[in-house]
Amino acid sequence: MKQYTHFIRQNWALLGFGFISIFWGNFGQSFFISWYGTSIQASLGLSAAAYGSLYSAATLASALTIVALGALVDRWPLERFTAAVGAGLTLACLLMALSIHPAVLLLGFYLLRLCGQGLLPHAAQTTMARYFDNHRGKALSLSASGVPVGEILLPLIAVALIGLIGWRGSWMILAVTVPLIYLPLSLWLLRRSPHNTAATPGAAQAPGAISKGRRDMLTDYRFWLALPAVLAAPFLVTGIFIQQGFILEQKVWDPLWLASCFVVYGIAHWLSSIFAGVLVDWFSARKLLPFMLAPLIGALAVLAYLDGYWIAPVFMALLGASIGVASPIIGALWAEVYGTGKLGSIRSLMTAFMVFSTAASPVLFGALIDRGTSLPALFGNSALGTFLAAVLVCFSYPRSTSRG
Known part of the structure; x- marks a missing residue:
């Protein structure tokens, strides 16, 4: 501190x-x-x-x-x-x-x-x-x-x-x-x-600083390897919150109990963001990318395979941490790799990607639930997909030997 x-x-x-x-x-x-x-x-x-x-x-x-x-x-x-x-x-x-x-x-x-x-x-x-x-x-x-x-x-x-x-x-x-x-x-x-x-x-901007834009980013293979990891948290967290009625029914949790656990979510969100901010300055956002999804994978696995009232605060803490650590890491990533001269252009495109992903997840989750997909299958497969995204991101920006 x-x-x-x-x-x-x-x-x-x-x-x-x-x-x-x-x-x-x-x-x-x-x-x-x-x-x-x-x-x-x-x-x-x-x-x-x-x-x-x-x-x-x-x-x-x-x-x-x-x-x-x-x-x-x-x-x-x-x-x-x-x-x-x-x-x-x-x-x-x-x-x-x-x-x-x-x-x-x-x-x-x-x-x-x-x-x-x-x-x-x-x-x-x-x-x-x-x-x-x-x-x-x-x-x-x-x-x-x-x-x-x-x-x-x-x-x-x-x-x-x-x-x-x-x-x-x-x-x-x-x-x-x-x-x-x-x-x-x-x-x-x-x-x-x-x-x-x-x-x-x-x-x-300082003379000689890196200044790459959207075209450079979209033609960079590293971006496409990192994109699933970047969008994983907003995509999945939105789907979980919108379909929380399904989770309450399957876990037999009282709605008031889950609502009270949002305090845990908010505290974990804030503390993890503060901690991740220091880590970004120590190690760089690129080096932290492969570890960014660990709290989200943990949250999904806990939700899929464990039962009991005590699971709710653990799940919400991990979910809050997943959003908290992602914010400074992803926020710093684009500046580290593509410079700051056209950073607004790049960030606005990423915001659009994020909004589209959050619009898609409730529809996809709802369709899978309507087809009879069980809670362990839905969130167990989500954990597996998130793990694969974490593997992919290991071959993107963290492999860079220099900025850009």
């Missing part, structure tokens, strides 16, 4: 920008939006299927859009990019509050997913990876702490606001926080940072 204390003291402004950007980005995350689902469906007279279809369509559309808009963080000064995305998030919250028709709700979902889930975290993590070289892992893990903090605080805030002023009023309050709190604070932090965030990233 001493390393973190000294690092935060020297770079608190830019680290603070990363943290609050990811925290406000939680407005567009599924765990937060889900608290409004029942109220929205009742107000607009939507069935569960219609509501889910609108949400899925908006999510997929945002994934396609971020490929283009995410690259702007490579060409615009960070203050300008942040202001534009903040304006988009404000509009998204206002549209949610004013949704009196499914078409308005669809647009609100789209902007929430684009600006909240996509562009704000994208700007934060691209900035951490770009401006911190020797301390990249710690920077990525500290800014990513905005997610577990949001997982703890924001559901409580949402429930309280909905109870006091209704779901529409709640979104109005959230909309106001962006121009009144987030934008002034984020721009103030950027201006207090010793890093030259007012310049375009190309001008700020």
Whole structure:
């Protein structure tokens, strides 16, 4: 922790920008939006299927859009990019509050997913990876702490606001926080940072530094060997959470018991991310890649082959750790291999890959469950597939003898 204390003291402004950007980005995350689902469906007279279809369509559309808009963080000064995305998030919250028709709700979902889930975290993590070289892992893990903090605080805030002023009023309050709190604070932090965030990233990049883009990445065989490992955690964790009813039924767990274990998930998520950030700075992200999937394989094996109430917290701890260790490792990987000059372009494409994978897993898991696949078969085979992804990644970037 001493390393973190000294690092935060020297770079608190830019680290603070990363943290609050990811925290406000939680407005567009599924765990937060889900608290409004029942109220929205009742107000607009939507069935569960219609509501889910609108949400899925908006999510997929945002994934396609971020490929283009995410690259702007490579060409615009960070203050300008942040202001534009903040304006988009404000509009998204206002549209949610004013949704009196499914078409308005669809647009609100789209902007929430684009600006909240996509562009704000994208700007934060691209900035951490770009401006911190020797301390990249710690920077990525500290800014990513905005997610577990949001997982703890924001559901409580949402429930309280909905109870006091209704779901529409709640979104109005959230909309106001962006121009009144987030934008002034984020721009103030950027201006207090010793890093030259007012310049375009190309001008700020050191002469002679590696600067490869999407084309270089997509024509690099190492990328395709690493991709299954990179997408494994978001793909499987989303499928598990969406199909948790099947797990509860097969394991005979009380829903309240599993819900209480989410605290274990959040703590493991945060602690593992902080620890992995230090390891990235010590060893590099490329060298850690073969070990990144160990907690996920353990979680899947525990879920598949062990029974009992005590399994739930163990499973959730391993699942949280799998997400926590992946964030700084994958976040630092692209900068290590392809440089930082076009990092926004690369990260936006990877965000799109991730969103598509999370859209596919609930459908695939649901189809397998409907066909009668047992829990041990479903998650045992998932563990085997994850192990094979870990084997493949051993032949990708870790075999590199030099950067790029």
